[in-house]
Amino acid sequence: MIIAAFVLLIGGGAVFLLASDDDEPRRRTIAASPTLDYPTPPSFSPPTYNPPTYTPPTTTPTTPESTYTPPEQNYGAIAVGRNGAVGKAWDYDSAADARRRALNECPTSGCKVLTTFVNGCGAVAFNSRTNKYWGGNGSTRAAAQRDAISNAGGGRWIAWVCTTR
Template sequence: MAVSGKGSIGRAWDYKSRSAAEQAAMNNCSGACKVITSFHNGCGAVVHNSTTHRYSGGHGETRGKAQRSAMNRAGGGRYVTSVCTSN
């Protein structure tokens, strides 16, 4: 999952390699984006902390674990999006 400072988000999953998924996420994100989380056979999530004005990513075995991971990395904030692989 990739995000820009202005909130554009690129998501990609079920690719054969991490590099292919990260490139697809970057291609799906508008502006100056960076990859903030990658995951394999699990889920990824993005949280925005309006106090720090930062986006944080997390990953985990389930959507809930990915959301908690992102929230912990962000130091709190607002859940933005998540996605899980199909396997």
């Protein structure tokens, strides 16, 4: 007689099966494990997801960044003839236009432009020791007169003019 033993694990308990040459198997329970009563877990539902609604970009026109605008340029010039005749020009859009106008305003022939300036003042001085006229410029009338007298090496100023700033 051959006896074979098998262990069968069923739901937490163990059952031995013994077999022999007999056609009928023998069953024997060795140990029974207690059953555990677990509470029924609460039903779980995942949170719902509501994606944000799509809002297309607005096509409101934007104002471009302000561009740099240079300050207005006002040019002036003073021309002097050999005899001391003076022609003045101020508030022109270019230095060339101011020089041309100063020469046209000079009442004698042979006049020369001695000073050209922008957004400021110009003056002409005469130095009697050297018998020469000299031009100068500055931010104010007084500054332009001092510059002209300094450039002439002394003397006195004979003409001045300022542009609109």
